[in-house]
Amino acid sequence: MTSFDTLPLKPALLASVETLGYATMTPVQAQSLPPMLEGRDVIAQAQTGSGKTAAFGLSLLQSIDVDTIRLQALVLCPTRELADQVSKAIRKLAANIPNVKLLTLCGGMPLGPQLASLTHDPHIVVGTPGRVQEHLKRESLHGGGIKVLVLDEADRMLDMGFTEAIDDIIGRIAKHHQTLLFSATYPDEIRAVSKRVQRDPVEVTVDAPADEKPAIEQRFHEVEPAQKPDALAQLLGGVHATDTGMNQTLVFCNMRREVDAVAQELDRRGFSALALHGDMEQRDRDEVLVRFANHSCAVLVATDVAARGLDIAALPLVVSYDIAHDPETHTHRIGRTGRAGQSGLAITLCTPRERPKAANIEELNGTPLRWVPLKISPARSKTLHLAPMKTLVIDAGRQDKLRPGDILGALTGDAGLAAKDIGKIDVFATRAYVAISRALANKALERLRAGKIKGRNFRVRPLG
Numbered sequence: 001m002t003s004f005d006t007l008p009l010k011p012a013l014l015a016s017v018e019t020l021g022y023a024t025m026t027p028v029q030a031q032s033l034p035p036m037l038e039g040r041d042v043i044a045q046a047q048t049g050s051g052k053t054a055a056f057g058l059s060l061l062q063s064i065d066v067d068t069i070r071l072q073a074l075v076l077c078p079t080r081e082l083a084d085q086v087s088k089a090i091r092k093l094a095a096n097i098p099n100v101k102l103l104t105l106c107g108g109m110p111l112g113p114q115l116a117s118l119t120h121d122p123h124i125v126v127g128t129p130g131r132v133q134e135h136l137k138r139e140s141l142h143g144g145g146i147k148v149l150v151l152d153e154a155d156r157m158l159d160m161g162f163t164e165a166i167d168d169i170i171g172r173i174a175k176h177h178q179t180l181l182f183s184a185t186y187p188d189e190i191r192a193v194s195k196r197v198q199r200d201p202v203e204v205t206v207d208a209p210a211d212e213k214p215a216i217e218q219r220f221h222e223v224e225p226a227q228k229p230d231a232l233a234q235l236l237g238g239v240h241a242t243d244t245g246m247n248q249t250l251v252f253c254n255m256r257r258e259v260d261a262v263a264q265e266l267d268r269r270g271f272s273a274l275a276l277h278g279d280m281e282q283r284d285r286d287e288v289l290v291r292f293a294n295h296s297c298a299v300l301v302a303t304d305v306a307a308r309g310l311d312i313a314a315l316p317l318v319v320s321y322d323i324a325h326d327p328e329t330h331t332h333r334i335g336r337t338g339r340a341g342q343s344g345l346a347i348t349l350c351t352p353r354e355r356p357k358a359a360n361i362e363e364l365n366g367t368p369l370r371w372v373p374l375k376i377s378p379a380r381s382k383t384l385h386l387a388p389m390k391t392l393v394i395d396a397g398r399q400d401k402l403r404p405g406d407i408l409g410a411l412t413g414d415a416g417l418a419a420k421d422i423g424k425i426d427v428f429a430t431r432a433y434v435a436i437s438r439a440l441a442n443k444a445l446e447r448l449r450a451g452k453i454k455g456r457n458f459r460v461r462p463l464g
């Protein structure tokens, strides 16, 4: 157990670490921070939840010089959602360093406002490869002063076809920079990228000691394709009936079409279920992520890529409705459950034809899979498995200077709700979402419509 003050970090960064309540370094931090702070290139095998963001975040903040108005650190992430999370985490770590300018630049967002905010180079950019490449090409962003390049979730970026964009970006930035590569898995392609873009990197692999390894129980059920909807509803019904009401399940499908169909089928069967995939508009995706995180959707059905945006520490149950095409993706999926010492259950449905894929997983694991016979009973009468909360949307946000406290104030003040019935509040640029205990959601809606928020009347409506 090593504490952060053994590191040569700026006092401002040590202060942030203390405010955030990080008492000791996580294993990834303890191994990667010393070489990173010496300026070495590092390749680290690290999952979400390992503390990797704080590791590279602290290191890059240590390197930048705020008085030099130049882009000095670039973090590339596979998705906008991850880029948002990373930006948020770095901002928190930078809280005690005055005047640090960080910009998030992602695709799927209009270019105009991004160009407008680039009149001066920020110190740090966090973004997705395609959009960052575009800005470097247009010279709306200048890479000549970059000291640190971070490739976060590098394996996913390769999966998503960003290899060329990354190579092009590297060709457009300062020749001498430190490259920090983080990846959950180490396929040959990652080794090849490391060889291409890193100099004598320090390798960090962290094998959690046995007693700290999260207890993930894995179960495989063989089912015929036509049985899958009943099997899923039955498995979810069991879990969502016995829980404390705060359960969240993530269901993976291999195809977008299937994601929609499964979510609709679950909805029809009385579950608060939503679909998440890349064909959806960004705003709809944000909305789904908000509703899942704030407990007003109990089951999220998603494709692998779309699920990367989820920022939820430990899901109690992960279901593969379709077995993953390759063992690495399977490992990724089950890694969404049982984090940080909490137990989790990962269930995989597998049709007889998909058995070879299960065999590949078995081979990678090196241990036999646990096949459990599933007795599927015909669907009983419809039982409701609703999420404990319901989301209200307010058509106002940061642009209207609306803050979470204003919404909380309106609900607990005039509307007369107790704070315990109000859940997560998310404020975006032009809208805000608040989770309310399901039973009181209508009352909250009426009161908000009748009263005012921050002295003004905004449109409020329920979701779902």
Ligand code: AMP
Pocket: 021, 022, 023, 024, 025, 026, 029, 047, 048, 049, 050, 051, 052, 053, 054
């Ligand atoms: P990440 O792996 O970067 O997604 O981080 C996972 C979570 O661990 C985040 O919520 C961090 O705030 C938290 N975290 C990072 N470093 C530490 C630490 N040293 N001690 C406790 N929590 C940490």
